[in-house]
Amino acid sequence: MSQSLASHASVDHAMMWRYMQKLVERLFGALEGESAIDDSLDILVDLLGADRGLILLPFSDGTSRVVNARAHKKTLAPEEREEISKTIVQEVLASKRCKVWDPSASLAPSASVLALNIVASLAAPLQGAPDQPPRGVLYVDFRDRRKFVEEKQIEFFMSAATLIGAVLEQHARGAVTLDQLRGAKTFCVESRRATPLAEILATPSMAAVAREVASSLHGDSSILVLGESGTGKTLLAHAIAEASERRPIVRAVLGSSDDLNTITSELFGHEKGAYSGATSKRVGLVEFASGGTLILDEVLNLPPHAQRLLLDFTQFGTYRPLGHEKPEPKRAEVRIICATNGDLQTAMRDGRFRQDLYHRLAGVVLEIPALRDRREDIPALAEAALRRADASRVWKLSVPMRRLLMSRGIAWGGNVRQLESVVRRAQQRAMARDPASDTITPEHLEARDLDRASFDDEPAATAPSASPESEWDVLQAERTRIDEREKAAIRDALHRCGGVVSQVARELGIARTTLISRMDALGIRATKRY
Numbered sequence: 113m114s115q116s117l118a119s120h121a122s123v124d125h126a127m128m129w130r131y132m133q134k135l136v137e138r139l140f141g142a143l144e145g146e147s148a149i150d151d152s153l154d155i156l157v158d159l160l161g162a163d164r165g166l167i168l169l170p171f172s173d174g175t176s177r178v179v180n181a182r183a184h185k186k187t188l189a190p191e192e193r194e195e196i197s198k199t200i201v202q203e204v205l206a207s208k209r210c211k212v213w214d215p216s217a218s219l220a221p222s223a224s225v226l227a228l229n230i231v232a233s234l235a236a237p238l239q240g241a242p243d244q245p246p247r248g249v250l251y252v253d254f255r256d257r258r259k260f261v262e263e264k265q266i267e268f269f270m271s272a273a274t275l276i277g278a279v280l281e282q283h284a285r286g287a288v289t290l291d292q293l294r295g296a297k298t299f300c301v302e303s304r305r306a307t308p309l310a311e312i313l314a315t316p317s318m319a320a321v322a323r324e325v326a327s328s329l330h331g332d333s334s335i336l337v338l339g340e341s342g343t344g345k346t347l348l349a350h351a352i353a354e355a356s357e358r359r360p361i362v363r364a365v366l367g368s369s370d371d372l373n374t375i376t377s378e379l380f381g382h383e384k385g386a387y388s389g390a391t392s393k394r395v396g397l398v399e400f401a402s403g404g405t406l407i408l409d410e411v412l413n414l415p416p417h418a419q420r421l422l423l424d425f426t427q428f429g430t431y432r433p434l435g436h437e438k439p440e441p442k443r444a445e446v447r448i449i450c451a452t453n454g455d456l457q458t459a460m461r462d463g464r465f466r467q468d469l470y471h472r473l474a475g476v477v478l479e480i481p482a483l484r485d486r487r488e489d490i491p492a493l494a495e496a497a498l499r500r501a502d503a504s505r506v507w508k509l510s511v512p513m514r515r516l517l518m519s520r521g522i523a524w525g526g527n528v529r530q531l532e533s534v535v536r537r538a539q540q541r542a543m544a545r546d547p548a549s550d551t552i553t554p555e556h557l558e559a560r561d562l563d564r565a566s567f568d569d570e571p572a573a574t575a576p577s578a579s580p581e582s583e584w585d586v587l588q589a590e591r592t593r594i595d596e597r598e599k600a601a602i603r604d605a606l607h608r609c610g611g612v613v614s615q616v617a618r619e620l621g622i623a624r625t626t627l628i629s630r631m632d633a634l635g636i637r638a639t640k641r642y
Contacts (some may be wrong), residue, residue: 114383116161118254121263132382135159135272152276153182160269161259162252167280168201169236169248171385176201176249200235204249204471210270212261230254232261236273238280250276272288309351311496312344317486321348321478329356331474334426335453342529343480345451346409358447362401375418376434379441380425386435387452398431411473412454412465420467426472448473455560482525483531490517490531497532498539498552507539510553512592522562534561554593555600599634602627606638613638 117123117131135155153165166188178196181188213233233253237246240496250273254261257542313322327337335352338346347365353361353565364379371385383398408414414422425431426448430441450473459465483490486523491514500508509517516522517531524530538556542549545556602616609615613631616638617624 116259117159117265117268118161118259118261121260121262123262123268128264128268131159131268132271135268135275136562148279148282149180149186150182152279153180154185156250156276157182157184157252157420158268160252160265160272161254162234163255164192164195164253166193166196166274167248167250168196168251169385170205171453176205177385179248196253197230197233197235199247200233201251204235205246206235208237208246209240210234210266210273212266231257232259234261234266234269236270238273238277247280258271263635276554289413301309306348306350306354307500309348309355312348314353315486315489315492317481317489321480324476324478325352328421328476329337331476332447334447334473335449335478336456336474337449337478337480338456339451339453339462339480340482342527343453343482344528345453345480346407348480349407349409349449349451352449353407353447356405358403358405360401360404361407362397362404362446363407363409364397366411366414372415372417375415377420379418379421380431381433383433383435383437386433394433396431396433398425398444399442401446404446406446406448408448408450408473410452410454411450412452412456412459415470416464416466419469423466423469423472426469483527484520487518487520490514493528493531494535494552497535501536501539505550508551509535510551510592512554513552513556516554518558553596555596557593595634599636602631602636603632606636611638 117128134430140183149167156162157165164181166178166182168176169179170176176198178193183192184614197213200213204211213230230253233251235249235251238248239246239252252269282505297626309325312318313325329352335349337349339345349361350361353359366375370528373382376382377394377396379396379398381394381399384393408422425444429445430443430497432441436442456465456470460467460470483493491509494509494517495507517534524534534557535552538561541556542552586587601620605616605619606613609619613627614624617627620627
């Protein structure tokens with residue numbers, strides 16, 4: 113079937129059926145992928161023999177805009193997209209019927225048709241859901257006078273419009289579903305079970321935060337969580353939301369864009385056609401969170417023009433999605449929990465954050481201390497992280513490991529997040545060396561795990577301001593680590609030498625008496641000492 117349908121002066125039903133069958137087969141293949149609509153237009157233009165194919169969508173202001181435009185399997189340039197008969201398009205939308213113009217028709221040509229040298233054009237409604245206005249208009253035109261646009265070609269075009277309308281409807285539904293899935297991914301804090309609130313607040317240094325949480329847990333006041341990066345602000349916010357049983361729990365990470373349309377759409381949604389590229393309706397995170405909790409992560413990153421929108425919502429509980437034209441706004445009842453690692457007081461003094469918005473968000477202020485200021489909590493936090501990583505056994509820290517982690521020689525710049533990473537990496541090393549292990553010792557750490565230059569460096573070089581007591585703890589932890597390494601080296605040598613101590617001493621390059629003394633100190637027994 114090398115020729116197009118419009119190349120035939122006479123078309124019978126058998127021929128049209130063959131072309132229709134080909135159209136269905138090719139449209140079926142075009143249903144997959146994001147280019148389904150462009151592919152469908154290419155197929156129609158090819159089979160029908162038209163010069164160009166376009167899809168136009170109507171908008172609330174009474175205009176229609178081209179959203180897809182193809183010719184010879186390429187996208188039309190912006191100026192070419194305007195070369196259409198707007199009169200025919202408007203008539204199709206108004207009548208919901210196919211419109212045809214050709215030189216022999218009684219329909220008077222529009223000025224644009226004559227100016228553009230269009231010898232024939234067809235336009236048909238793209239029907240969406242039943243009893244709804246047309247979703248759009250399918251438009252093709254011909255500029256080659258050798259082409260034929262007769263009854264059969266028009267019948268084929270109308271059938272094609274029905275099929276492409278179905279493709280467009282399916283594509284739009286898929287886009288909405290994909291957008292909702294992206295939204296769901298955005299507000300999903302974690303797929304694993306959230307850390308219980310009681311566990312987060314169990315350590316002594318969190319007593320003040322625990323009292324504030326207890327007094328406000330079931331209230332309506334907004335909560336502002338402050339703290340350095342890695343202190344667990346988002347985990348605390350999510351745990352509070354879970355404990356208060358205000359669901360759904362929706363999280364928005366702010367500051368990824370300065371574009372007001374993008375921010376408004378993310379939070380409040382948009383209607384189809386609200387702005388360029390808004391080809392489908394989007395539900396905002398505020399609507400997703402209605403009746404529950406909205407967690408706003410890094411609220412200080414919100415640009416000034418978007419702070420006003422959030423202020424209005426916190427004051428009145430109402431909002432307008434982009435393109436919302438009804439006189440009454442939408443309403444949502446949510447509890448807002450904000451988190452930031454920035455200095456809001458300085459930001460307000462500098463004019464980067466609205467003071468009135470701060471007071472709306474700071475109904476309850478919770479400040480999580482940095483890990484370096486709560487070193488007494490480190491062993492409990494570390495063992496909790498080990499339990500979450502592997503609940504199959506009871507993991508514990510050796511005494512030297514506890515002392516090392518609590519040492520003031522470690523700055524813990526990454527706070528709890530860094531601590532969890534460190535102990536989980538140590539846990540993996542412990543399992544690799546001994547699958548039955550349940551204890552983490554200093555030998556399971558490496559210098560790069562912590563913000564110390566090296567375990568073997570002089571303590572004064574890494575922490576000159578540390579107290580004598582903490583330096584002693586570091587030295588004891590390092591000594592234990594060296595002992596463990598020495599013990600492992602001797603045991604490996606004994607294994608290679610069949611337990612003969614004299615042979616091990618020669619291999620290690622030390623005196624036999626020295627080796628026996630170290631073995632006794634380290635509690636290593638050998639079957640053969642000759």
